[in-house]
Amino acid sequence: MxxxxxxxxxxxxxxxxxxxxxxxxxxxxxxxxxxxxxxxxxxxxxxxxxxxxxxxxxxxxxxxxxxxxxxxxxxxxxxxxxxxxxxxxxxxEPFKVEMVIRGYLAGHAWREYRDGKREICGVLLPNGLKENDKLPEPIITPTTKADKGHDEDISREEILAQKIVSEQDYVLLEKYTRALFERGTELAAKKGLILVDTKYEFGKYKGEIFLIDEIHTPDSSRYFYSDSYEKNQQANLPQKQLSKEFVRQWLIANGFQGKEDQKxxxxxxxxxxxxxxxxxxxxxxxxxxxxxxxxxxxxxxxxxxxxxxxx
CATH class of the missing domain: 3.30.200.20 (Phosphorylase Kinase; domain 1)
Structure with a gap:
């Protein structure tokens, strides 16, 4: 080893x-x-x-x-x-939010939707979607950035109301998030992949907004294979994923989801x-x-x- x-x-x-x-x-x-x-x-x-x-x-x-x-x-x-x-x-200096953007109903968003939620981070979702369906348009579902413990879903309205990010900066964060996701989608398509969802983190340096941390990695993003996507969706089959999701699924199958009483x-x-x-x-x-x-x-x-x- x-x-x-x-x-x-x-x-x-x-x-x-x-x-x-x-x-x-x-x-x-x-x-x-x-x-x-x-x-x-x-x-x-x-x-x-x-x-x-x-x-x-x-x-x-x-x-x-x-x-x-x-x-x-x-x-x-x-x-x-x-x-x-x-x-x-x-x-x-990092902003205390992570900008999560989703083009498809997968992972955490799917689990919330499956359990009956139709509003995620202030974004309304239509009825009748199934796991891994493409969303009508990409949605931004931010989370708080916890130094320790779990990040929590938060809406745009809550971010602004709590003054976690100024409105002027948040408008820019949303703009950058959508543009980065569009670029990531284009780059993935050239490799036969679908960029399903991802997260971006931003910070300020001398008053200017910078993209920080990592982007478009299998730890921060989820990918599907494009050649089998439609066929699998129509047949209600799981999508083959390029992401850390296979580790999460192994943990879930072994009774672990990060809860306090679990080993x-x-x-x-x-x-x-x-x-x-x-x-x-x-x-x-x-x-x-x-x-x-x-x-x-x-x-x-x-x-x-x-x-x-x-x-």
Missing amino acids: NSAIKETNFNFPGQKDFYRGKVRDVYIFEDSIAVVATDRISAFDVVLPKPIPYKGQVLNQIAAKSLEATKDIVPNWVTAQLDPNVTFGKKC TPFMSEDKVQEISERYIELFEKITGEKFVKAPAENLTERIEKAILNHI
Whole structure:
């Protein structure tokens, strides 16, 4: 079994702070940050016990390509790719919302709809839809951005009423979200994929809005295969997905949805290897490129050296 990066614990010259997210370790400097994409995997806002080899590299490199392909729409935080697992960029002040946009009724939105809800984040949905149906038009269903615990659905009206984001900024966030989703949809179509739903995060740097975090990765997005979509919908068959949904479904099948009284199921080495292989498949399908595995030896030393050399 190849080694994987569960966590990093560096202390760099000029480092001001450190933040460990569910998946990323963030080293904070005066005006910039170094973000290490570890191999941790989370689902239902819970970090699972075992890291997945190459997952961090997959996410970091898909995000790098996607950010480069959308920088004409909105500027993004990235200034340098230091390592297969490390991105360096501007230290932005994040907005406390995640902009989720959905073109199809899948995942969380479907589960809410199936249970009888016809309004999600203030958006009304028509009756008579089934799982994975294309929506009449893409809808924005924001969530709060929790530092710990679960993100919660929130409507545009609640965001403005609670002054989480100013109306002037929120109008721009919506505009950027729709334009990014349109671009992501076009890029996915060229690879024989449907971009089902995704999320974008934004922040401010010197008064300007920037796109931050990762975009269009299998952790932040859901994809279907376009060639089998219509046939599967008509036959009421599940869609083959390119996303982290296969991990969520495995957890649900084993009685885990992140609730307080639930324990994460045991992950065998075979299951870890299977998830790793699926992530590599996702990279190759989304990018259309062969995945080149970074050296698996001395992972943390390699990452530390890359950041040290840059700063």
